[in-house]
Amino acid sequence: MSDSIKHECGIAMVRLRKPLSYFIEKYGSPTYAVNKMYILMEKQRNRGQDGVGIANIKIGQKPGLRYISRYRSIDQEPIKSIFEKIAKKYKKASKEGKDNYYDETWMKENCAFTGELWLGHLRYGTHGKNSIENCHPFLRQNNWRSRNLVVAGNFNMTNVDHLFDILVKLGQHPKEKVDTVTVMEKIGHFLDEENNDIFRKYKEHYTNQEITEVIESELDLQKVLSRACKDFDGGYAMAGMVGHGDAFVARDPAGIRPAYYYADDEIVVVASEKPAIKTAFNVDYDQIKEIDPGHALIIKKDGEYSQKKFIEPIKKSSCSFERIYFSRGTDPDIYNERKNLGRLLVPQILKSINFDLKNTVFSYIPNTAETAFLGLLQGVEDYLSAKRKEVVLDGKPHMGNMEDFLSFRTRVEKIVLKDAKLRTFIADDEHRDEMVAHVYDTTYEVINKGKDTLVIVDDSIVRGTTLEKSILTMVNRLEPKKVVIVSSAPQIRFPDCYGIDMSKMSEFVAFRAMVELIKDYGKEDLLDEVYEFCKGALQRKENINHINKLWDQFTYEQISNKVAEIVKPEGMTAELEVIYQTVDNLHKACPNHSGDWYFTGNFPTPGGTRVANQSFVNYMEGKLVRAY
Numbered sequence: 001m002s003d004s005i006k007h008e009c010g011i012a013m014v015r016l017r018k019p020l021s022y023f024i025e026k027y028g029s030p031t032y033a034v035n036k037m038y039i040l041m042e043k044q045r046n047r048g049q050d051g052v053g054i055a056n057i058k059i060g061q062k063p064g065l066r067y068i069s070r071y072r073s074i075d076q077e078p079i080k081s082i083f084e085k086i087a088k089k090y091k092k093a094s095k096e097g098k099d100n101y102y103d104e105t106w107m108k109e110n111c112a113f114t115g116e117l118w119l120g121h122l123r124y125g126t127h128g129k130n131s132i133e134n135c136h137p138f139l140r141q142n143n144w145r146s147r148n149l150v151v152a153g154n155f156n157m158t159n160v161d162h163l164f165d166i167l168v169k170l171g172q173h174p175k176e177k178v179d180t181v182t183v184m185e186k187i188g189h190f191l192d193e194e195n196n197d198i199f200r201k202y203k204e205h206y207t208n209q210e211i212t213e214v215i216e217s218e219l220d221l222q223k224v225l226s227r228a229c230k231d232f233d234g235g236y237a238m239a240g241m242v243g244h245g246d247a248f249v250a251r252d253p254a255g256i257r258p259a260y261y262y263a264d265d266e267i268v269v270v271a272s273e274k275p276a277i278k279t280a281f282n283v284d285y286d287q288i289k290e291i292d293p294g295h296a297l298i299i300k301k302d303g304e305y306s307q308k309k310f311i312e313p314i315k316k317s318s319c320s321f322e323r324i325y326f327s328r329g330t331d332p333d334i335y336n337e338r339k340n341l342g343r344l345l346v347p348q349i350l351k352s353i354n355f356d357l358k359n360t361v362f363s364y365i366p367n368t369a370e371t372a373f374l375g376l377l378q379g380v381e382d383y384l385s386a387k388r389k390e391v392v393l394d395g396k397p398h399m400g401n402m403e404d405f406l407s408f409r410t411r412v413e414k415i416v417l418k419d420a421k422l423r424t425f426i427a428d429d430e431h432r433d434e435m436v437a438h439v440y441d442t443t444y445e446v447i448n449k450g451k452d453t454l455v456i457v458d459d460s461i462v463r464g465t466t467l468e469k470s471i472l473t474m475v476n477r478l479e480p481k482k483v484v485i486v487s488s489a490p491q492i493r494f495p496d497c498y499g500i501d502m503s504k505m506s507e508f509v510a511f512r513a514m515v516e517l518i519k520d521y522g523k524e525d526l527l528d529e530v531y532e533f534c535k536g537a538l539q540r541k542e543n544i545n546h547i548n549k550l551w552d553q554f555t556y557e558q559i560s561n562k563v564a565e566i567v568k569p570e571g572m573t574a575e576l577e578v579i580y581q582t583v584d585n586l587h588k589a590c591p592n593h594s595g596d597w598y599f600t601g602n603f604p605t606p607g608g609t610r611v612a613n614q615s616f617v618n619y620m621e622g623k624l625v626r627a628y
Contacts, residue, residue, distance in 0.1 A: 008257070008322075008499040009136070009154040010044035011239045012037060012120040013270040015247060017303035020114060021104040022266075030107050031090060033118055036280050038083050040269070041120045043276035045079060046328060051123035051135035052078035054086075055150045058108050058115030059245035059301060068148060068243060069112040072135040079122075086113045117299075119241050121152035137241075138180060140188045146215050147195055148243025151184040154257050154272055155236030158497045158607025158628050166231060183232070187240065190227040194219055216244040221298050225250050225310035233607035235319070235498030237272060237291070245301035250310060254317040254604040255293030256498045256595055258327070262288045268305050270297060275330045285332060293318075317595040317604035320586060321500060324459055324489045335371055340589035341488040341581060342375030342457065346383060348579050349376070352484050353453050357384070358408070359481075361447060363415035364457040365471065372488035373457045380410050413446045415454065415478070416471055442474040449479035454574075460489035461563070461578070462502065464509030468567040472576065482575040485567075490599040491559055491580045493551060497611040502598065503626045505547075505615040510580075513562035517554050526550060531620040534613040543606040547616050551601075556582065 014033055016023065023032040037054065053072035061067035075081040093101055093111040100106035107114045121136035136152035157163060163182040167174050170189055174181055198215045206214060225248065235256030239249045249270045251259045261270045262277050271277050274288045291297050294313035299305045323337045353360045357380065364373035388406060447454060454475060461467065467485060475483055491510040496502040505511050518527060526549070533546035551559075564578040583599050597603045601612060611628045618625060 008272075010041075010122040010272040011152055011154055011237060011249070011259070011270065012040035012044065012118075012272075012276070013239050013241075013247065013249060013268075014040070014118040015268040015299050015303065015305075016116040016266070017263075017268060018266055019104060020107065020116065024102050024104065030101065030104075030111075030114060033116075034083070034086055034090070034113060036267075036269070037118050037120050038079070039280040040271055040276050041079050041122060043279050043328070044122055044271060044273055050074065051132070052082055052121065053123070053135045053137050053152065054082055054113075054118065054120045055137040055139070055152075055241065056113045056115045056119075057117040057150070057241050057243065057245060059117060061108065061115075065109055066112070067115065067145070068139070068150065069115070070137060070139055070150070072132050072137075074132050074135065089113060117241055117245060117247055119150055119152055119239055119247075121239075134180070136180065138184050140184055142243070144195065144212065145243035146212070146219055146246075147188075147192060149184065149188050149191055150241040150243075151180075151187065151238065152240075153180075153183070153236055153238035154499060155183070155234060155238055155252075156497055156499050156628075157183065157232060157234035157236070158605065158611055159231070159233040160628070162233075163231060183236075183238065186231075187224065187228040190224045191242065193227070194224050216246075216301055219244075219246055221246055221248050222296065222308040222310050225296050229311055233605045239270065247299040248296045249291060250296035251291045251293055253294040253311050253313045254315065254595075255313075256317055256319055256604060258318065258322055259291040259297075260288050261291060261297050263305060268297075268299055268303075273327050273331065275328045314604065315594075317597070318593045319499070319595045320590050320593045321460075321489075321496075321595075321598070323590045323593050337590045337593075338371035338459075338488070339375030339378065341586070342372035342377075343379035343382075344585040344589055345372075345376055345457075345486055345488065345579065345581060346379035349455060349484065349486060350380075350383065352577055352579060353455065353482075356453070357410060359448070359451055360453045360455060361411045361413050361415070361480075362455045362457070363413055365416040366458070369457050369459040369488060372459060376457060376486075377410055377412065384408065384410070413443060415443050415446070415456065415475060417443070442478065447478040447480050450481055452480050453482040453484060454478070454480040455484045455486060457486045457488060459487070460492065461485070461487045461509060461580070462492055463507050464512075464563065464567040468569055472567065472572055473569045476569070476572045476574050480574050482577065484577045484579060485564075486579045488581050490583050490586055490596075491556070491563075492598050494545075494547070494598050494601045494603075494612050495615045496598050497608055497628050500598075503611065503615060503628060504618070504624060505612075506619045506624070509563050509566055510559055513559050513566055514550060514554065516566070517558060517562050518550065521553070523553065526553070527620065531617065534616050537613050538610065538617065541606075541610075543609050545601045545603070545609050545612055547612060548601050556580070 014036055016033055024030050051074045055070040058067040071082045073081045089112050119137050123135050137150045140149040142148050167185055174185055195215055198218055199211055202211050202214050236252045237257040237259040241247045249259055258272050260274050262283055269277055277288050293316055294309055294311045295307045296310050298308050323334050327334050492508050493510050495505055530546050530549055537544050560578045560580050564576045568576045597608055603609045
């Protein structure tokens, strides 16, 4: 993705199912859990970059001793910063405790981050300032263990105002109107209610101290989540720990946000990506399970775990952008899906180059597009094999030198390179274009000037800014006859409100292309008509996406051609064509991940449709603000 967009947050949870002494004896150190957490978070660093947090709970700690520890960081290398601080705690304990360093009781009483329950979070904020107060995990404190709540998640809620109003009606006074606070406080409220219900049930039969133990044993997190999450509208994989040792990871009813787990007799582990679990624990991929939509993986204080339905699941719409871009491509399923995305583009590309492979050079940018590029090359080789079979086996005539035809190989070059030392995100908007122009460099003397077509594969084209301001200007200096930019993802037409920072419709180059076509064809009245429809839908709270009426005016190819006009820089002499993946082929490549709302406008929740309508209203009113 040569255009920079913000990523999705990542979560990591580890629950030791055996005492710390077991791990000390088996692995020779009390650092087993902290080492695993470090690997889980490092292997998900691609998901979040502007903040990190980690929390730990010691189960069964005596009164008077600290049992919850938390560190958060927004340092330049936040993961390294946090784990170096934890390492210092262990190093200090090894010096002060000497032989006690291998004693579970002493370590839990004298060293922080030695508990059985861990929760880590990688933040990539889509909203709000990059401050340490915005970093998860969030902590809701109380003097009763079973009322303490630690929450972290990969989520965005579309109805924060509604959730905020619910909290106010409950009598609360939230300190901020943001989804992280409202989500935690809503779960916290019903956690308190659950505590109260159990207390009232047993207050005539036990002392208060005895009831505390009963509450911790009988606390029903499934019930808490069912009551707390019924009003949520958004995508979420939400993790929480209760002070006494219960924990949960809850997934939204459409399965929009990813969550995976692995369990054996030693541990239960949860992460946003399977490769992180695979690497950290060296287990087979088929042992890693997916948390079902509308279900929560609930881990009890005694280490027992199960999946429980807390909200009725709806049609599964897991995010396809996860597959195209965000998740690590080392996941075998994702790797094959990305290759298929490339392979399925072959017919469009062959048509674009008029089947002239001899005078075509293939390349890709950025590195995340490499797997789709490999699939594309395999598809081209399959095409060549079929053509050779027609000539050699079927006796079909062939023009040209037979030896050259049989020995021909696809031309592949590394044309565009990104200079990792230059980071465009540090520049303000006024100077970003100038920075973009210097982020990429190109390879010279590999293109036959005025003769070759250059095909460049990207994993997606969002804004088109980098193409226009940098890449196309550079490759034009190579003097190709034609440049074909290929996106392995379909045209991004609608905002995302479930985790990715894509809420301003006016920023999408495909949307800009559609609006220009509307004007080219003298259909400006349609813009005003759809604007009124969207405003009416928002007022009446209708779950109707009116913007598709605009998209329906033009073919997919018309939009792509107009995108090419928009991103073609002044002075570019080479012919330019832009090719997008089709939605049908996206579904063929990723059959089990049908979430495609940013491409089609088919939002899995009413809140998504509302955000789309609001985004268009904002565009028509000239408001450059988030639509939710």
